[in-house]
Amino acid sequence: MKDKILKILREENQVVSGEQLSAELGVSRVSVWKHIRKLQGAGYHILSNSKGYQLVASHDAPFPWEFPDRSPNLHYFPQTSSTMDIARELARNGCPHFTVVASERQVKGRGRLQRAWHSSEGGLYFTVVLRPRIPPALSFKVNFCASLVLTDLLRRLYSVPATVKWPNDILVGNRKICGMLSEMEAESDAVAFVNIGIGLNVNNDPSAEEPRAVSLKTLLGRQVYRKDILKQFLDEFEHRINTRLHEDVIQEWKTLTSTLNQPVRIVTIRDVSEGLAVDIDETGALVLQLADGSLKKIIYGDCFYQDNQ
Numbered sequence: 403m404k405d406k407i408l409k410i411l412r413e414e415n416q417v418v419s420g421e422q423l424s425a426e427l428g429v430s431r432v433s434v435w436k437h438i439r440k441l442q443g444a445g446y447h448i449l450s451n452s453k454g455y456q457l458v459a460s461h462d463a464p465f466p467w468e469f470p471d472r473s474p475n476l477h478y479f480p481q482t483s484s485t486m487d488i489a490r491e492l493a494r495n496g497c498p499h500f501t502v503v504a505s506e507r508q509v510k511g512r513g514r515l516q517r518a519w520h521s522s523e524g525g526l527y528f529t530v531v532l533r534p535r536i537p538p539a540l541s542f543k544v545n546f547c548a549s550l551v552l553t554d555l556l557r558r559l560y561s562v563p564a565t566v567k568w569p570n571d572i573l574v575g576n577r578k579i580c581g582m583l584s585e586m587e588a589e590s591d592a593v594a595f596v597n598i599g600i601g602l603n604v605n606n607d608p609s610a611e612e613p614r615a616v617s618l619k620t621l622l623g624r625q626v627y628r629k630d631i632l633k634q635f636l637d638e639f640e641h642r643i644n645t646r647l648h649e650d651v652i653q654e655w656k657t658l659t660s661t662l663n664q665p666v667r668i669v670t671i672r673d674v675s676e677g678l679a680v681d682i683d684e685t686g687a688l689v690l691q692l693a694d695g696s697l698k699k700i701i702y703g704d705c706f707y708q709d710n711q
């Protein structure tokens with residue numbers, strides 16, 4: 403019902419009487435009023451007086467009613483431990499492909515290599531459960547696809563010069579705007595689910611905890627509607643995953659990366675390697691040229707640019 407009320411208020415863009423809303427929606431005026439109160443409570447600025455209701459400003463959060471086509475499979479929480487935990491639970495219990503878990507705050511947000519992910523209010527934190535019909539060895543494509551789609555979207559929608567840093571951080575200049583984490587479970591030779599968790603700095607200010615992080619708000623000098631970014635990302639990501647997962651993902655990813663030809667330091671759980679990043683192979687591994695000229699392939703790790711990051 404909230405989605406329908408918002409649709410009418412947005413289309414009319416002026417005061418709409420309770421009578422009109424109740425007639426169009428086929429519910430009582432009291433029921434309309436109760437839903438309006440809930441929207442106001444959720445942070446929507448809706449004027450209400452004897453003439454009716456007028457939407458002045460929406461909240462920017464990804465509330466499920468802002469995604470009418472997705473709402474059965476979009477779970478929103480004001481606070482969670484981590485959207486990865488909820489998504490894993492849902493996935494193990496058989497939730498459908500492309501289930502989304504989003505949260506306003508995470509008290510135990512997780513980063514790669516067992517780091518914590520500070521999740522200050524105003525950021526966009528979500529995990530997508532995917533069930534691609536692929537062998538586990540190809541699941542890396544899903545991660546590359548996610549960072550490719552989001553980097554491209556940040557460039558197109560907000561004109562920020564975003565680049566991907568291997569394996570799937572998104573930077574603007576040398577500052578990190580987005581981190582991604584993936585978790586996969588397999589059943590015999592097939593992927594049971596791949597969960598992609600994304601933390602995007604939108605209207606939060608991450609610089610206190612992470613001096614080398616930046617948010618869209620800081621870059622643009624204005625607030626951005628998180629629901630709009632999420633909507634666009636989910637549509638484009640879903641389309642790409644369902645239609646073109648295998649096609650040129652790595653090639654296209656390479657056109658958006660700032661990692662190639664960089665002197666880098668790669669930290670894995672086991673060791674640290676330094677060298678020049680010369681390629682990403684067809685399995686998503688980073689090819690490093692070491693000081694003695696030999697090549698080393700690294701499947702997973704944290705990448706630091708020697709110059710600045």
Ligand code: BTN
Binds near residue numbers: 485508512513515527
């Ligand atoms: C990294 O850069 O180390 C990865 C960060 C991933 C953060 C996101 S926020 C949503 C999802 N939930 C988590 O606990 N982590 C991921």
